Amino acid sequence: MIGTKYSSEKSSYVDEKTGRTIWQLTAGSANNVHLYFTDNSFSIGDTEIYFLSDRGNERNTYNFFRMELATGEMTQMTDEPGGIGYSTKTPDSELLVYVAGKQIKKLNTRTGEISVIYEETEGMTLWSPFISPDKKRLGFCRNEEVSVIYGNNYTGFKETMYAIKRGYVTIAHMDGSGAYNAFEDTHWLAHFQFSPHNSNLAMFCHEGPWNVVHQRIWLLDLSTGKVKPCFRQAEDDSVGHEFWTRDGNIFFDNRRKGHDGTITSNRTQVTEITEESGQIPYIGLADEHGEVIKTIPMPFYCNHYHANNDNSLLVGDEVDDLVMIALTGDEPELTTLCTHHTSWSSQKTHCHPTFSWGGDRLLFASDRSGAIQLYLLEL
Structure with a gap:
């Protein structure tokens, strides 16, 4: 209660x-x-x-x-009877946003008011909500529903990537006055994130095993509707776990050739440096235009990173x-x-x-x- x-x-x-x-x-x-x-x-x-x-x-x-x-x-x-799924909040925690079934709801923690700001009517699944820094808009991904069996240890991960052929980045007004599709794609879309300083700039990703996704990170300019790649990947790049740093740059992890971006309960994965690949993983920082400004070799056995x-x-x-x-x-x-x-x-x-x-x-x-x-x- x-x-x-x-x-x-x-x-x-x-x-x-x-x-x-x-x-x-x-x-x-x-x-x-x-x-x-x-x-x-x-x-x-x-x-x-x-x-x-x-x-x-x-x-x-x-x-x-x-x-x-x-x-x-x-x-x-x-107190959602069916529970809540993907969720987010503002840094000051004034606003909480969460997926409840086919609805996206907003809770104002100062007033206690809960309101519906989006309701799905096209049979799409709702992913990765994120609130703009000016608190006026919510961005999220919508992907077509597919028949895939899910389970622990990334069961269904690769199958979902291949099954989804229609996805949207959708923008809803936080006051509940409406929503629109800002971008349509033929891929599984996820990890939508507004820039911490620019409410017209966001990124999202093509989701799936890192070593089979051709281009992971994409930037979306909401003022123009244009999309462009962030860090243009080459054949041996396996990229993921991207996030905005607090100064407005984009952090990404490049595990290099063959890494699928997973770790499972049997503790085996391709994060170790192997003689076969001869490639050292690295982390990178890109600017808000998607251009890489720094890379650092990172020969460690970590699954996620977060920056101060x-x-x-x-x-x-x-x-x-x-x-x-x-x-x-x-x-x-x-x-x-x-x-x-x-x-x-x-x-x-x-x-x-x-x-x-x-x-x-x-x-x-x-x-x-x-x-x-x-x-x-x-x-």
Whole structure:
């Protein structure tokens, strides 16, 4: 029920490998998941987080909750009987947006008002909502429904990419006054993200295994409707996990030849440097025009990266550890922060480590104890 309070479940422990103190924010049998790393669960000021949980509901039926980090107290923010899917929020957490069935809804956390801002009528699936920095528009992807069996460990990932032949980037007005298709494509579209500083500029991706997607990242100018590639890929490029950095550049990860962009619960994937490929992965930064301005060799075993405020530090999730990577020297320098021991069995069990807005805290998820829980590391 909206407004239901849950007492703190916070506890701390000493990490087995590094001796750092880690805060476990949630506990028990419920699953708890923070927002995808292209968003940020922290509210500006870093005193609270917004997250998804199936507590008080059927397993894997999620709703929005708020946690006061100092006390650990949690408050239920939505009560959708069928649960909510893809979700996003503004950095100040004034507005929460989420997919509920065939509708996209907006919650104003200041007033408590919930309203429908889009309703699907064409049988498309709704993906990747993201709010413009001026809070006036919502961008999201719509893909045709396909008959694919989904499951853990990326079951159905490649099949979905080949099955989808129609996708849209759709823009809805946040006041619910209407929506329009800004771009139509013949691919599976995902990861829509507005620029943090420009409400007329966004990016999206062609989704699928990285080594078979010909061009991953695309820029969309909403003032002209024009689309162009960001970092033009060549044959041996395997690119993904793109996000806007806080200074308005675009971060991307190029794992190089043969990497499909996945990690599974058997802990095997092609992130290791192999003699066969002879290619070293690298990360890159592109400007708002899609032109690469910097690349850095990144010969590490990480699945996701997230950058701090000035891009001097990355946090990454190796197979069993979280690591910090300093980018200030001649070569990237890696330091192990703590273990995470997640199973990697599904997207929700991925760690997706994320910097707080102040850059001095890291939020991540793990199912190391069974259910998916949230963890906080203070730097």
